Amino acid sequence: MDHQKEIIQHVFQFIQTDASKATEFNELALRLYAYQYQYNLPYRTFCMQKGKTPRMVRTWKDIPPVPINAFKDVTLSCTDPEKAEAIFMTSGTTKGVKGKHYHPTLHIYDQSMKLNFKKRFMKDMEHIRMGILFPTKKEMPNSSLAHYLALAVKEFGTKESHYFVNEHGIDMTRLLGELNHAEETGEPYALLGASYSFVHMLESLERMGKTFSLPKGSRILDTGGFKNQSKELELNEFYHLLSTTLGVDRADCINMYGVTELSTQFYDKGNESVPSIKSGPHWIRTRVINPLTGEEVPKGERGVLVHCDLGNFNSVTTILTEDVGVELENGILLLGRVQGTEAKGCSIAVEEFLKAASKGVSE
Amino acid sequence: MRERAGYLPDIGETEFETKVLTFQSQSEKVEVEIPFLTNEQMNKVIEKVKRASSEILKSFSVSEIAGVIDQAIDQLLDRQSPYRQKAEKLLPVVTGYDEEIIRLGLTSYLKAFRKKELQRFLVEDLGNPLLLDDFQPRVKGGFSKAMGPNIVTHIWSGNVPALPLWSLISGLLVKAGNIGKVPSTEPLFSGWFAHILVEIEPRLADCFAIVWWKGGDEERERCLLERSDVVVGYGGNQSLQSLQNRMPITTRFLPFGHKISFGIVSQSSLDSRKAWQSVHQAALDVIRYDQQGCYSPHIFYVQHGGKVSPREFARFLANELENYQRRYPRRNLSIEESASITAWRQREEMTIFSNPNNEVLGNQANDWTVVYEENDLHFTPSCLNRVIKVIAFETIEEILSCIDLHRSLLQTVGVAASPKELFEWAELLGKTGVTRITALGSMTSPEAGWHHDGRFNLLDLVNMVDIEAAAEASSEQFAPYVD
Numbered sequence: 119m120d121h122q123k124e125i126i127q128h129v130f131q132f133i134q135t136d137a138s139k140a141t142e143f144n145e146l147a148l149r150l151y152a153y154q155y156q157y158n159l160p161y162r163t164f165c166m167q168k169g170k171t172p173r174m175v176r177t178w179k180d181i182p183p184v185p186i187n188a189f190k191d192v193t194l195s196c197t198d199p200e201k202a203e204a205i206f207m208t209s210g211t212t213k214g215v216k217g218k219h220y221h222p223t224l225h226i227y228d229q230s231m232k233l234n235f236k237k238r239f240m241k242d243m244e245h246i247r248m249g250i251l252f253p254t255k256k257e258m259p260n261s262s263l264a265h266y267l268a269l270a271v272k273e274f275g276t277k278e279s280h281y282f283v284n285e286h287g288i289d290m291t292r293l294l295g296e297l298n299h300a301e302e303t304g305e306p307y308a309l310l311g312a313s314y315s316f317v318h319m320l321e322s323l324e325r326m327g328k329t330f331s332l333p334k335g336s337r338i339l340d341t342g343g344f345k346n347q348s349k350e351l352e353l354n355e356f357y358h359l360l361s362t363t364l365g366v367d368r369a370d371c372i373n374m375y376g377v378t379e380l381s382t383q384f385y386d387k388g389n390e391s392v393p394s395i396k397s398g399p400h401w402i403r404t405r406v407i408n409p410l411t412g413e414e415v416p417k418g419e420r421g422v423l424v425h426c427d428l429g430n431f432n433s434v435t436t437i438l439t440e441d442v443g444v445e446l447e448n449g450i451l452l453l454g455r456v457q458g459t460e461a462k463g464c465s466i467a468v469e470e471f472l473k474a475a476s477k478g479v480s481e
Numbered sequence: 482m483r484e485r486a487g488y489l490p491d492i493g494e495t496e497f498e499t500k501v502l503t504f505q506s507q508s509e510k511v512e513v514e515i516p517f518l519t520n521e522q523m524n525k526v527i528e529k530v531k532r533a534s535s536e537i538l539k540s541f542s543v544s545e546i547a548g549v550i551d552q553a554i555d556q557l558l559d560r561q562s563p564y565r566q567k568a569e570k571l572l573p574v575v576t577g578y579d580e581e582i583i584r585l586g587l588t589s590y591l592k593a594f595r596k597k598e599l600q601r602f603l604v605e606d607l608g609n610p611l612l613l614d615d616f617q618p619r620v621k622g623g624f625s626k627a628m629g630p631n632i633v634t635h636i637w638s639g640n641v642p643a644l645p646l647w648s649l650i651s652g653l654l655v656k657a658g659n660i661g662k663v664p665s666t667e668p669l670f671s672g673w674f675a676h677i678l679v680e681i682e683p684r685l686a687d688c689f690a691i692v693w694w695k696g697g698d699e700e701r702e703r704c705l706l707e708r709s710d711v712v713v714g715y716g717g718n719q720s721l722q723s724l725q726n727r728m729p730i731t732t733r734f735l736p737f738g739h740k741i742s743f744g745i746v747s748q749s750s751l752d753s754r755k756a757w758q759s760v761h762q763a764a765l766d767v768i769r770y771d772q773q774g775c776y777s778p779h780i781f782y783v784q785h786g787g788k789v790s791p792r793e794f795a796r797f798l799a800n801e802l803e804n805y806q807r808r809y810p811r812r813n814l815s816i817e818e819s820a821s822i823t824a825w826r827q828r829e830e831m832t833i834f835s836n837p838n839n840e841v842l843g844n845q846a847n848d849w850t851v852v853y854e855e856n857d858l859h860f861t862p863s864c865l866n867r868v869i870k871v872i873a874f875e876t877i878e879e880i881l882s883c884i885d886l887h888r889s890l891l892q893t894v895g896v897a898a899s900p901k902e903l904f905e906w907a908e909l910l911g912k913t914g915v916t917r918i919t920a921l922g923s924m925t926s927p928e929a930g931w932h933h934d935g936r937f938n939l940l941d942l943v944n945m946v947d948i949e950a951a952a953e954a955s956s957e958q959f960a961p962y963v964d
Contacts (some may be wrong), residue, residue, distance in 0.1 A: 160831065163833050163837075164834065167833055184516040184827070185827040185831065188831040189809060191831055191832060283962075408819065409816070409847075410814070410822065411847065417768075420820075422823075440824065442817075448702075464641065464715060464739055464773070465736070465777055465779075466717075466740065467771060468825075468864055469719050471862040471887075472718070
């Protein structure tokens with residue numbers, strides 16, 4: 119247990135110190151690697167299979183990345199998962215199996231979120247009146263996004279901040295009230311939530327024929343994509359509609375990229391042009407790799423993203439995502455998720471098989 | 482390099498809108514230009530093919546048709562012929578498969594359509610091939626003739642080269658007018674075949690058409706579906722379902738959905754001398770077209786109790802795949818395919834923790850992956866592209882209970898077993914839905930006259946027309962020479 123405390127402390131300090139040097143990142147990443155190798159047994163087995171013992175791993179780039187789906191199959195935790203303060207779960211679409219991310223304490227997660235959120239979303243403001251287009255933490259105790267948004271409200275929202283989503287969908291009356299209030303008083307307003315909720319909101323506003331011109335300093339944060347929960351909008355159309363309907367500059371429409379399996383988020387600098395470039399704070403680093411060889415692709419070429427998040431002190435720092443992207447000078451261009459590939463011939467592809475199997479006898 | 486794909490009968494027009502599909506290999510680029518017909522043009526094509534089928538094709542004897550096909554296949558088997566050279570040059574770029582894989586694959590595949598094989602094909606389905614030419618006396622009394630439809634529409638899919646030949650040749654043998662829709666992933670081969678046929682026998686010029694449209698173009702599909710007697714569809718169940726939903730009830734639909742196949746290796750084939758042979762053949766089934774065919778294996782079940790253990794079999798197989806990677810390298814994969822292979826392999830590596838007896842074998846570049854698994858015989862599909870599981874088993878019954886869930890998807894089983902086991906297992910596997918049992922190493926080349934997914938290639942296309950004995954007998958009294 120002492121070991122964990124010590125690790126948490128190191129991570130905390132590292133996050134806290136601005137402008138950390140490359141060597142320090144590397145040092146802490148290796149330290150966390152050794153720690154996770156020691157206490158996270160499924161991960162250790164995985165590393166041994168790859169011949170990557172702590173002795174063989176010289177830099178954070180050598181740390182074997184865990185495929186993001188593994189969170190569905192095994193328990194990745196250095197401490198007893200039963201005692202976790204929080205378990206964040208993925209929404210889990212295939213066969214209803216959910217990935218689980220265990221947090222023995224939310225101390226680091228919260229610290230990571232707050233520092234980053236302050237810098238990338240709040241910027242010069244301390245507090246702002248917020249509206250949330252997502253269920254509350256109470257309604258979705260295992261959603262990392264619900265926790266994230268609750269934290270945003272608690273730390274950075276004024277006490278008039280509201281949740282707008284109830285069991286019937288978006289509470290439009292209340293939302294209209296808030297938007298009107300902002301327009302009348304000139305008090306900047308922030309609207310945060312799931313991208314698909316914004317689409318629903320836009321549809322309702324369009325039906326009502328309502329548009330707003332929110333005061334200067336107002337801002338928007340959307341996250342998560344459309345996930346088949348709303349109609350798929352072209353990114354460009356989405357931000358155009360958001361901006362024209364609410365009167366918020368596209369530069370102030372921030373998109374956050376985060377996944378349940380990480381403890382740190384990425385942000386862009388607005389969406390004047392899409393797709394936007396995302397970047398994270400100094401305690402997370404990303405490599406763009408050729409998935410077959412695991413080698414980094416040359417800058418500017420397409421590859422799959424691997425994140426090394428020092429905020430993930432308890433599970434695994436390094437995760438192989440299913441996101442395709444390109445590394446640029448000032449961040450990463452996300453090009454979307456790798457979809458299940460169809461077989462090119464007449465054999466069955468995994469996804470189609472799963473679909474067919476789920477229709478048959480239940481397993 | 483630019484190549485025109487498709488084949489059209491003469492409909493009195495020469496101006497067609499075309500689409501260009503671009504294919505890129507490491508060193509070469511091929512642009513395939515394919516006509517994209519308007520609805521009006523499509524209707525003319527259907528009309529033309531329909532008429533030519535009833536007036537011309539049906540006047541040929543089946544033996545004459547087989548003769549023309551034989552000559553065409555002869556050209557394609559001849560490595561000096563221009564079409565064959567074009568195929569060997571362009572298909573690797575278009576499909577991405579290695580040149581040698583294409584060359585070997587084409588030859589072994591085309592051999593199944595020479596005259597002697599076609600004759601086998603005909604006898605297999607019809608007993609008496611003359612049924613296609615004339616009313617033939619039946620044992621029960623009376624006479625019958627097998628009449629081919631006017632229009633068979635083929636919706637092909639996939640990038641395994643030349644695969645469309647099965648249904649196209651079947652259609653020709655029953656004297657049907659054929660309209661084939663080529664897949665965007667391999668739009669060339671069937672068009673070439675059509676051109677060769679016409680060069681050999683110009684009278685066939687209007688008896689078929691090879692066209693293209695983008696899958697799901699409902700408008701184009703509707704006019705064709707409504708006017709076809711038979712539609713042969715290949716593809717995923719979802720797209721087949723949507724085709725079926727748009728088809729009049731009077732159109733006969735023969736869907737060939739995606740299928741899965743696997744191998745079973747008996748302990749009797751696992752002594753130190755013969756095991757090597759089985760491994761070698763199994764590896765060939767994996768590398769041919771990188772498992773993209775419905776007859777390609779996803780899993781090899783290997784029996785405990787032989788001199789060579791299932792685990793050793795897996796390691797040998799890994800070794801063999803590594804060797805083949807040098808000689809016949811895998812097709813270049815897209816980022817998406819690469820990512821899915823990696824995710825698949827890493828996920829397997831992750832599960833070693835809960836199943837410490839499992840093993841994941843692969844090389845640094847992820848050119849191939851062999852996963853050895855014990856205790857869990859469940860059928861999970863491979864992500865293909867030289868990714869294969871070896872699962873140890875004790876008795877055939879264990880396998881049966883695991884595959885039974887997927888009976889509607891099963892097709893080929895490659896078997897290495899003693900004669901006694903072969904027949905016993907065939908009986909059991911057949912009951913669970915398997916329709917083809919073959920030797921390891923032959924999984925990807927079905928033999929002439931095979932029953933694709935358990936069905937008849939020719940019989941399913943035709944209508945039998947009966948002259949019943951009563952009609953024959955009664956006609957006698959109306960003969961002018963009746964006494």
